[in-house]
Amino acid sequence: MSDLNLFDAWRITHPNVRDYTFISGVHLTSSRIDMIFVSKPILDVLSHSSIQPIVISDHAPITISFIPPCRRWRLNNYSIKITETQKIEAFVSVNEGSTNIYGSVWETLKCYLRGWFLSHNTDRKKDKVRKAEEYLQNIKSCEQQMRLHPSEATWAALLESRAAYDDLALEQVEFLINKTALCYSEQGERSKLLSLRFKKQEAAHVIPPIKSEESNSLITDPIEINKSFARFYFKLYTPEAEAMSNIIEEFLKPLTIPQLTEEQRDCLEAPISEAEVLATIRSMTSDKNA
Template sequence: DGKSRGVAILIKKNIPFTEIKVVKGEEGRAIMLLWEIMSQKMLLVNIYAPVGGGDPTFFYRLNAKLQQFNDIPIIMGGDFNEVLDLQLDRSIKAKPHISGTNRAIHTLISDFNLVDVWRVVNPTTRNYTFFSHSWIDLFLISRSLLGDMFAADIEIRTISDHAPISFTHSGILGLERSRNWRLNASLLQLLEVQTLVKKAISDFYKCNPKGESDTGLLWDTLKAVLRGKLISYATNRKKERLQKTSELEQEIKDKELALKLNFSLDSFHSLQYLKYEFNKLMSQKVEFALFRVRQSYFEAGEKVSKLLAYRLRKLTVSNNIRLIKNEFNRQMVTNRDINVTFKQFYSKLYTSESKVDISDIDTYLMDIKLPCLSPGDRDAVEAPIG
């Protein structure tokens, strides 16, 4: 469907990179991003190849577009809609047939010295990213990047009929970030939380009688106590949800493996039910994120100052300095190193590097004959304007 076809490259907002060039392919099937990160240029490519192995022209056109990025390391991911290894990347029952598309992909791999990152880690393992028992979703990376790779794995199929594939590369670093606590107002709708808050308030006033304390101080202290109780409850609830999500993921993974080895209708229906439960958990998470967005605009929608302040605060966060070079031309990426670099720079900025002799300055100034106003001109200048 032309309306639903498309690819994208998503980058975490605190990754310190510089965009150099973006190239888009025809029909929304490819996008290339040339960026610089940690003083290294890299090309990110995402593709969605046409279905069927009879038309290799897509990969020949892709090959031609990549030629302009000569000698730049490549990370290419996406749905290739074609297997690489006809023996390992398909189910055993499939008959080997070398298509024109297969040849075009191998030409691409050879021309740019690429490798299938998952197959490097798992050279003889049979696994599939598509439900029809095919390995068609790939990460092809330059061989020069293999030394910085940590791991490669196939994730579970939860909602889509494709399984996501992931790999970790040490050249892309995440940065620390600070978080401000905010009350999850939806918790107050739970009877368990309402009981918790009422009991906390009751216990607080038993230990802190109203008449013996300053009202403002008492209110601030109560807020601190309630905040601690709510954070503790929310943390435990989040841990339980994460544990349930992890258990469901593992169950789905085990069911998928069993289904690959021995297909049965009962196992298939059981797997679909587990995916339904997992989808419900993910939907709740998305609903809460949307609720937070709607809440922010609802509370500040008619108050321009609040809404503007909210948007400016987000804009300030997005403009944070993520990377800076020090005097030795090394890139500093952590907040601590960036602050130290700024401190060192400004501490030396107004410090003279030469030794100054005061007598030389006095001699120089005495020899300068500066023009001056006569007494009459001075009085005229200082007179009122009339």
């Protein structure tokens, strides 16, 4: 990893701590086989890394945190779903007539709503974090109880906590998906970001030319390229036993290979008799007869 200038994020932030990301129930062993490697520029803004409890997968997830960069505030679309329109109406009713410059009222309203959004989103985020920590703590407790004193009630409580945690995780995934979609569609129909990304992905999986095995020339026609691949794999997986039968026969002809007699063949093919079984058992050492 040092040659690639990559660093183990968790080990950098926990140089003297021992923790694991996988527990083998078969071998009763633990190991840290899941890692997040970061480059030097990312390492400079890395603030924290932690190994979470094993919840959804059979491996523990690893989280890393960065020092957030300075950026402009943007409205969270999820806030619009829970915004009360009465707040806007109340603000307008209180401030209407206070000035003849409606632009000032509009700018003040934007500042008021921005502050309300920030406050509400902060409370909502704290509530999610609190619930997630509570669910994870319950999961840890139930897992510990299942190891020591397993019961159906504990198992049911464990499944309930896992389901609640999964709901929070799915909500976060939905938010990130919508955020990604917004990044590609916020400029309207004229936005080319998404189409360009698809074109790059498609180009990465396209083989523009190949060299013909017969004529040693470049082939650019997609149909001919497919035919060339078909011929190559047909030849690759065609058995060569028929072509090599003469060579094998010539190789074996001068060799003197011993053959079984009819009596030996009949003896080998005959069923094992009871006398043979008893003789084999008697020939074994005493500690093998049990």
